[in-house]
Amino acid sequence: xxxxxxxxxxxxxxxxxxxxxxxxxxxxxxxxxxxxxxxxxxxxxxxxxxxxxxxxxxxxxxxxxxxxxxxxxxxxxxxxxxxxxxxxxxxxxxxxxxxxxxxxxxxxxxxxxxxxxxxxxxxxxxxxxxxxxxxxxxxxxxxxxxxxxxxxxxxxxxxxxxxxxxxxxxxxxxxxxxxxxxxxxxxxxxxxxxxxxxxxxxxxxxxxxxxxxxxxxxxxxxxxxxxxxxxxxxxxxxxxxxxxxxxxxxxxxxxxxxxxxxxxxxxxxxxxxxxxxxxxxxxxxxxxxxxxxxxxxxxxxxxxxxxxxxxxx
Numbered sequence: 001x002x003x004x005x006x007x008x009x010x011x012x013x014x015x016x017x018x019x020x021x022x023x024x025x026x027x028x029x030x031x032x033x034x035x036x037x038x039x040x041x042x043x044x045x046x047x048x049x050x051x052x053x054x055x056x057x058x059x060x061x062x063x064x065x066x067x068x069x070x071x072x073x074x075x076x077x078x079x080x081x082x083x084x085x086x087x088x089x090x091x092x093x094x095x096x097x098x099x100x101x102x103x104x105x106x107x108x109x110x111x112x113x114x115x116x117x118x119x120x121x122x123x124x125x126x127x128x129x130x131x132x133x134x135x136x137x138x139x140x141x142x143x144x145x146x147x148x149x150x151x152x153x154x155x156x157x158x159x160x161x162x163x164x165x166x167x168x169x170x171x172x173x174x175x176x177x178x179x180x181x182x183x184x185x186x187x188x189x190x191x192x193x194x195x196x197x198x199x200x201x202x203x204x205x206x207x208x209x210x211x212x213x214x215x216x217x218x219x220x221x222x223x224x225x226x227x228x229x230x231x232x233x234x235x236x237x238x239x240x241x242x243x244x245x246x247x248x249x250x251x252x253x254x255x256x257x258x259x260x261x262x263x264x265x266x267x268x269x270x271x272x273x274x275x276x277x278x279x280x281x282x283x284x285x286x287x288x289x290x291x292x293x294x295x296x297x298x299x300x301x302x303x304x305x306x307x308x309x310x311x312x313x
Contacts, residue, residue: 035145040085043137047081050129063211063218064116073118073126079105080130087309088138095283095311099165102309105130106167106187113185113209114220120185120211124169131307154278155239159194159232161313162244164286166190168306170208174299182218184210184302192231192244202231202246204270214259221260221296225252225268233276240278244286247271252294268294276310284310 051074060071083105087098109123142149170184188206195201204227211218227250234243249269254262274288286308293301 035141035147036089038145039138039141040088040134041137042141043085043134044081046137047077047130047133050133051077051126054125054129060119060122062117063119063220066117070118071122071125072129073109073112073122075112076105076109076118076123076126077130079108080127081134082130084131084134088134091283092280095280095309098283099163099309099311102165102167103187106165109167109185110187110207110209113211114222116211116218116220119218120169120183120209123185124183127167127307152277152279153240154281156233156235156242156278159196159198159200161194162190162192162284162310163313164190164192164308164310166286166288166306166308168290168304170210170292170302170304172210172300172302174293174301180213181221181300181302182211182213184208186304186306190308192233192246194231194233198232198234200231200233201228202248203228204248204250208252212257212260217259219258219260221257221262222255223252223266224255226250227268227270242276242278243273244276244288245273254296262296266294266296268292272304272306274306274308278312282312284312286310 051072054072055069055074058071059068061068062070083101086101090097105127109127112118112123113120166188168186168188170186172181172184175181186206186208188204191203193201193203206227207222207224210221212221227248229246229248231244231246234245236242247270249267252266252268254264254266270290270292272288272290274286276284276286278284286306288306288308290304290306291301292304293299
């Protein structure tokens, strides 16, 4: 916990110091950085209060049975709170930074489930708390200082090539006969390449981790896979909003799971739709829903809810 706080503090200092210069114009820009730091600090304070409050009131046993403070995931909460702070500070400059921050936070969440320290529901809650508290901090900071939010929204100019990092909660709706799938967590890198004005090709590399309960014990089923298929984009009345849709099929490699025997490879298929908000010429944020099916043991299905950071080319 101490190391996390020190890391966040260092990042805030770096954020506040960014853009320092001896020129008058840069001095004005610098003066605007510190309200951002104050807003971020408020958000991180809210995140700490919510996360620690829930950890000490909700007594959920960890998958590895090491304690009863599993909900929510503190690591994930801090990771996504930090990601939201840094993304707000950098998305206007380059899409690369928010995507890197998002990938790092999603990797933290994945590791917490794969290492049996948390259920996926813990990291999903942690991510939601982290994002919401950071955004609330920015809103409260602006309210206190009387400042206005930076303008957001750039009109879509057709179906553009995109590359996105996504984090997704997977809610199982069809179970294998000899085990019970808990909520799963997936992170993916997705590319969408237009062929015509609305239609194109979708390519995905993804990893997922899903705790499986067999005989009272929970062990993670970890997978890696790739898929390809149809992609499309549809305009909405608001020029900065668009619907991205797709349907893909592919294969996944199932890694070893303690206490549960399963095949090594499985086929998978997916259909999804996401609302994309284009914030700048080269960056958008997305929120989506998906239907997923695989033949791990018979037909196994899940409904997914995702968020994404999108680079627009």
